[in-house]
Amino acid sequence: MSSMIDDLLNPEFLPDKTEMVSLIQTHISIVFLADGFVYKIKKPVNFGFLDFSTLKKRHYYCHQEIILNRRLSKDIYIDVLPILYDGQNYRMGIGEGRIVEYAVKMKRLPDEMLMKSVFFRGELKGEHLKKVAQVLARFHQKASNSMNINKFGEPEIFKINTDENFAQIQKYIGTTIQKRDFNTLKQWTENFYHSNRPLFMNRIKSKKIRDCHGDLHMEHICLTENLPIFDCIEFNNRFRYTDTIADIAFLLMDLEYFEGNSLSENLWDFYKKIANEHDVNSLLAFYKIYRAIVRGKVNSFQLDDENIGMEKKKEAIEISRKYFRLAKSYIE
Ligand SMILES: Nc1ncnc2c1ncn2[C@@H]1O[C@H](COP(=O)(O)OP(=O)(O)O)[C@@H](O)[C@H]1O
Ligand SMILES: [Mg+2]
The missing domain is CATH 3.90.1200.10 (Aminoglycoside phosphotransferase (APH), C-terminal lobe)
Known part of the structure; x- marks a missing residue:
């Protein structure tokens, strides 16, 4: 998990051009904040009331997140993107390697x-x-x-x-x-x-x-x-x-x-x-x-x-x- 986080903090491995990437972690998510977009990964946790323990479940809930949030955030939630590992690096979007994770891509809202x-x-x-x-x-x-x-x-x-x-x-x-x-x-x-x-x-x-x-x-x-x-x-x-x-x-x-x-x-x-x-x-x-x-x-x-x-x-x-x-x- 930590090497994936390190890679994705590098703009080179993200799908959209950005100068800066910063990180917020909650108890269930790893959130990468880039200049124009935010990419949100679900942690593989199971709290009983929440089960993100398999990749299949995380993929499903990424889609649910988009569908449900569009009710109150019309144009903010964009897509679900794969994260690929080619044996050396983790990369979001398209590239070589196998899919190891998914991220929800959304527009970045102004923090202030x-x-x-x-x-x-x-x-x-x-x-x-x-x-x-x-x-x-x-x-x-x-x-x-x-x-x-x-x-x-x-x-x-x-x-x-x-x-x-x-x-x-x-x-x-x-x-x-x-x-x-x-x-x-x-x-x-x-x-x-x-x-x-x-x-x-x-x-x-x-x-x-x-x-x-x-x-x-x-x-x-x-x-x-x-x-x-x-x-x-x-x-x-x-x-x-x-x-x-x-x-x-x-x-x-x-x-x-x-x-x-x-x-x-x-x-x-x-x-x-x-x-x-x-x-x-x-x-x-x-x-x-x-x-x-x-x-x-x-x-x-x-x-x-x-x-x-x-x-x-x-x-x-x-x-x-x-x-x-x-x-x-x-x-x-
Ligand atoms: N699109 C966004 N634009 C700006 N900040 C965001 C965006 N999405 C998330 N954040 C920031 O990251 C924090 C954690 O993301 P959030 O979606 O709330 O994760 P979780 O589902 O784990 O609670 C938010 O409280 C907010 O401060
Ligand atoms: Mg939250």
Whole structure:
């Protein structure tokens, strides 16, 4: 894997002319950022909820990524490209050798216009939030809804996600989460299902369970003219077939994680008017907690990733702890 990364950081081995190539790694991807394009490779990992363990699966999910993301990012996702190894070097696109990997090719979006960058410059304004709210509310209204998708709104089915989180976080008790906090969050979540079954069932009746984005945070929204929203969940329908407010809860939680509480309130006010949402505060809090826990979890996963260095791991510990603290703060 590391020699493939080294080669592909060399513009010579990429399919399009570029001066610069830089690298971003997430727990599931290796992302090469070139001048005009971005090439994204899936890591051969299996987390249960996500299985990229074979080349065939990675190839399939590269195509899924393109199809699903075109819903909210019309002209950004371009193609799936092979990566070839000729016995000496790895090369993307065309060339000699056997196919060892696949990459999703997309247009490069301007880093400085990602919602997170705009937020950090202190330039995120009401007009941005209004536009984001409009795009999302419209997307949610049009997103597919079916009997099958509705099933995922049932508390018993959604509980698979929260059970899985707690099972997978268990090993980080004492590292990124304290035992007491783990127990509090788990107990609170259990109780919520017991006391709020009608809330979940009403959401199904109101057709609010849809084929959503599933990974809606500020790094996936670009505040340019067409407002592309990218990197939805392609690897597991169970995370994408969800309550529309579970989708927006992610973004609200993300703003709150970075102390953007009034912006979060602002965004919710815009969104709920357009999407005609009433009396959903407790469910919204439930989904914010769920989302904060997911972020705590995936950041904890970085501790077990051999491609990630010590410094990044230390950072990941701090980030995870902060997400788990945020989750707990919603209960308090
Ligand atoms: N087309 C793009 N233009 C600019 N930056 C991008 C692009 N695609 C990805 N990135 C950057 O790389 C990061 C990781 O890519 P992403 O698609 O979110 O990977 P993952 O599916 O592993 O979360 C993004 O959060 C964003 O900062
Ligand atoms: Mg991402």
